[in-house]
Amino acid sequence: MLSISIGPLSLPTAVLVLLASVAIGLLVARVLTRRGDASTTDPLLLVFFGALLFGRLVFVIRFADSYDSVWQMLDFRDRGIDTGATVLAALALLVVQLKRFAQLQRAMVAGVVTAAACFALGSGLLHSQHQQQQLADIRLETLSGYQVALPQLAQGKPVVLNLWASWCPPCHREMPALLEAEQQNPNVSFMLVNLQENRDTVQQYLRQHQLAFDNVLLDYRGDVASYYGAQGVPATLFFSADGKLADTHFGELSHAILQQGITKAGG
Known part of the structure; x- marks a missing residue:
């Protein structure tokens, strides 16, 4: 939890x-x-x-x-x-x-x-x-409207899985750090899992703040948050390339904490 x-x-x-x-x-x-x-x-x-x-x-x-x-x-x-x-x-x-x-x-x-x-x-x-705990075999919807399982999206890479919502100020503050880390770590799969918001709200938020992540997923029912016991956002989980949970952080990320988590995950 x-x-x-x-x-x-x-x-x-x-x-x-x-x-x-x-x-x-x-x-x-x-x-x-x-x-x-x-x-x-x-x-x-x-x-x-x-x-x-x-x-x-x-x-x-x-x-x-x-x-x-x-x-x-x-x-x-x-x-x-x-x-x-x-x-x-x-x-x-x-x-x-x-x-x-x-x-x-x-x-x-x-x-x-x-x-x-x-x-x-x-x-x-x-x-x-x-x-x-492993990277859960949960299927979520992409912004393009198709379903994808989290392990399938990982493609055998270390994973940074971030739970967020557009109404959450700490989520907004940590977005630049996540985007910069994704650009600097092509060997790591970043998954931005939006919690219980509709597609239009998420797309509008990303356009408004010029955030272009590779993998933004929609968790309409909060399945990922429930599976890992996250009682709020933001929450970030770091998985190694074999899908094992390497580290977690609940609350706003700093560049340093993000880099430490990536290192623990083998990225």
Whole structure:
């Protein structure tokens, strides 16, 4: 499942797993803190968020060519983070905090270990679901009016499958990045799957914004979104050449996240 709907909001499952893990870790640390000792919340939040910021910095450095401005580098909405750098930074910050707050060592270690275990378990479950998923054998209609199956359209190439709608502002903002990536990666099959809009609306939108994608497909019933558990748009799935799901991203794409997904898919 790519996302979970909470009222009018659709949130990425990976982010929810992270937030839940941190909350459980903080709770465990608080329970184990002895009465009269200082709070463990502030030092642990410094560990968690400091590590995330360092992981973001390393990710931005790795994909610096994909960012057009400093503002884009600071824009955390694409959730681009280097996992290895984040883990190393968390360990380093934890060591510093353990030295600063010797009386809280037991509680802080328990909190971090609990958060890490919960996140590893949740991420592992999500990853196992992804490994079992393939490029679905779903037939959709093209703008020309004929039916085509997704694996047939892939032609044995890595696939970038983007779910979008014309009324969705984040979808509109990421379209230039998708179009540029399609032009720069002829060895990758890009599929722009419109969610539950009619052909005239889609064609008018593409003409108005001068977007000429090779493969625009109409998912009138939302079959693709339902199959992969996308509770909103935009959502992007990356498949390797053998049809296996390699990576997913729920929410607006940046050039860097798009390039990372293509790389994971073998493009």
